[in-house]
Amino acid sequence: MDVSVSHVTKEFARFPALNDVSLDIHSGELIALLGPSGSGKTTLLRLIAGLDQPTDGQILFGGEDASHKSVQERNIGFVFQHYALFRHMTVAENIGFGLKVRPAAARPPKTEIRRRVGELLEMIQLSGLEKRYPNQLSGGQRQRVALARAMAIEPRVLLLDEPFGALDAKVRKELRKWLRDFHDRTGHTTVFVTHDQEEALELADRVVVMSQGRIEQVGSADDVYDRPSSPFVHRFIGEASEVAVRMEDGEVWIDDRTVGLKADGNGPARLFFRPHDLELLTGCGGCFEGVVVGSRRLAGARRLEVELGGGRHRVEIDVPVDHPAAMKSGLNFRPRHWRVFPVAG
């Protein structure tokens, strides 16, 4: 099922949580809404679900306007961050709930419900635990029950709000892989919200990077990591070193010297590169020339703090652990990949 978000704005007490957001989600896609807290990602998910109503704009399911449809009518599967399992119901009752509350005409017979619950339990690998209460399950098990419960109603779209947010690191990793397999097997259109970039990049077909109620960039993991479209995306995804530069005559300038990087455009700008993605040089004819002013050990590398232009700029770069750079020693380097974003005004 295609889902289309068209010029959606959502205000909470005059505060814009989403500002003219448009997004096309393709059928069968696994898509991540990624952003810091307050970026509007959960708001967007809730609007798609129908848990909240947009202030303006439309949400279309398969080309059909869903504005008039209540959450019950949208037939979506929603998985909550804290599972939201019904704690007075057993695992089986939780999973079967969505079928049991259907109007009599659409409700499957009891035996059919039981069969479906059994199937789903098998799918989430919790067969044998159907008589347990949520309180008697681990966090990872609860999350899988929540997923099975959402799947039981055969939703057109599966929406997950920070599905792994409440789990510890190890379970998180396992469940992430499990969700990917699950999606590949079932082929459901799936949207999940996360603030964990690693999770988004690893899991999603496409990542929607959001900030302050707007979509910053939509693209594959490679797109958003290698070709970030804004300073925000560059800073938010992966690590970024940045420095204030100037573009002139097709070159990037730091203060009054060129650094050997080509750029189209004119005026002040910011240069971004990844601390680990650069080459160290010995001689320097147009490169970054700096003095080491700080050093600390990372897992597989050493991170240096380097002053450029006589102390006017400071950037961080990674060098091999056995690199001889000492405090106050000079260092020449040039990023392999970089982005320049003009500074507005």
Place this chain on the structure above:
Amino acid sequence: MTSATAFKRWRVKEPSIIPGFGLTLGFSLAYLSLIILIPLAGLVWRASSLSGAELLAILTDARTLAALKVSFGTALIAAAVNAVFGVLICWVLVRYDFPGRRLIDAMVDLPFALPTAVAGISLSALYAPQGWIGAWFAPFGIRIAYTPIGITIALIFIGLPFVVRTVQPVMEEIDRDVEEAAATLGANRFQTVFKVLLPGLAPAILTGFALAFARGVGEYGSVVFIAGNIPYVSEIAPLLIVIRLEEFNYAGATAIATIMLAISFAMLLVINLIQAWSRARYGHD
């Protein structure tokens, strides 16, 4: 470590650097014994000095049985009414915002704060055949005061805050998530409330019901004025104790008190069991 745990097994108190344990616990226990335990033990001792036949005779006395029946019957109905309306009032107080909400919330505690005798004379003034409300019913031959209906009304008054104050905090803690989950699964509002929310509140509602019931069975002040105290009809068990005392029939008073006390303890046990069961199964009370 092993020796430490072995020690723990027969240590009364965990070590602590905070002073005053002996003093405060000693005082508490002494005071508790003097005020509560010794007098209660006196009652039990007195009851145990009755022979089995005497006890049986008192308890199977028609008037005693009638009084117990009135007390338990009216308390049960009142607690049931309170369970229904108390939950409704909780819902209104927790979920809706309207002018006067704060005032109503505060007023729910009135029966805790208003002396029972005041409630008693006030209710009987209201429901007596010539009273404010009683006068409306009198023409139809319906008598409220001086009948079990009047007793039930007094017990509804007394018991309401037990249900509201027990259910309210639990209702406040319901996650909106759970309701939204039910809605995404296709449940309409009615199904969400009656299949998801209320069953989740069942332990709290049961506890509130049991508390209101226990209080109702023992209630005296608010009931004696409206009850009319007609033996076999509207005479409650606590009043029968008072009557036996006034007749210097200590054995009679003691026997009825003992059976009521036993039932109170049973109720207390039931309440604790509900809570323990609910904690074990749902992880909350």
Place this chain on the structure above:
Amino acid sequence: MTDRMLRKPHLRSPTDETLLTKLVLIGIGGSFLAFFLFLPLIVVFVEAFRNGIGRYWDALVEPDAAAAIRLTLTVAAIAVPLNLVFGVAAAWAIAKFEFRGKAFLITLIDLPFSISPVISGLVYVLLFGSQSLLGPILKRYGIEILFAVPGIVLATVFVTFPFVARELIPLMQDQGTGDEEAALSLGASGWQTFRFVTLPNIKWGLLYGVLLCNARAMGEFGAVSVVSGHIRGLTNTMPLHVEILYNEYNMAAAFAVASLLAALALVTLALKTLLEIRFDAGNAGGRRH
């Protein structure tokens, strides 16, 4: 833009009811409360002032009524501080230490809540009455407990026993022992720790408990009725005086005295609400009585 706004149906939030449902529920709840709670309260004041303010005043200053008011104040002045000291001591022992039998102790403290007030009075009659073991001894030494002020105080202490402890125990358990340990490590004595660290943390809860304890102490009827002997001007508390007046069909006077007690209840509720606003209702202990 406007066009689209107009077309947009206002869909209800899935966790909300329709306005009609809300109004109906508020209406039912409100009527129930009006009927069972507000009306009885209003009746008290209406009946009290039925014959004018002059007669109202007469009913209050009449010697037996004045004596009843004095006795009620005296009894509360003894019972409340006693239970206050007990409440603090018990809460200190229970909340700050781990020991065996703690849960059982808490159950015992709650016991008076689940005992009929009449039985609370009865136990003292059985203990101190003329038929009891102690009765003849007391009589020989001329000590009057039953049908005298000491008996009334004892019965009142019994029924108001748990109030302060009940508020303080959960409050102090929540606060843990970290603050006290810090104070002690800084060289404070046990008393200083309590006075300067613990007490400021529990003062509102303490006040709350005292408030409820006082309301019940002044208003207790059943237990006091059993032990008092109903001697006018001597062993009648206000609630007992109300009963006597009522049984004499002296309605205006009965309701006049009752209106004082009702006013006390209203003041208690007002202060209680203020306290809850003041330090967040959640901290006000169990809120269950």
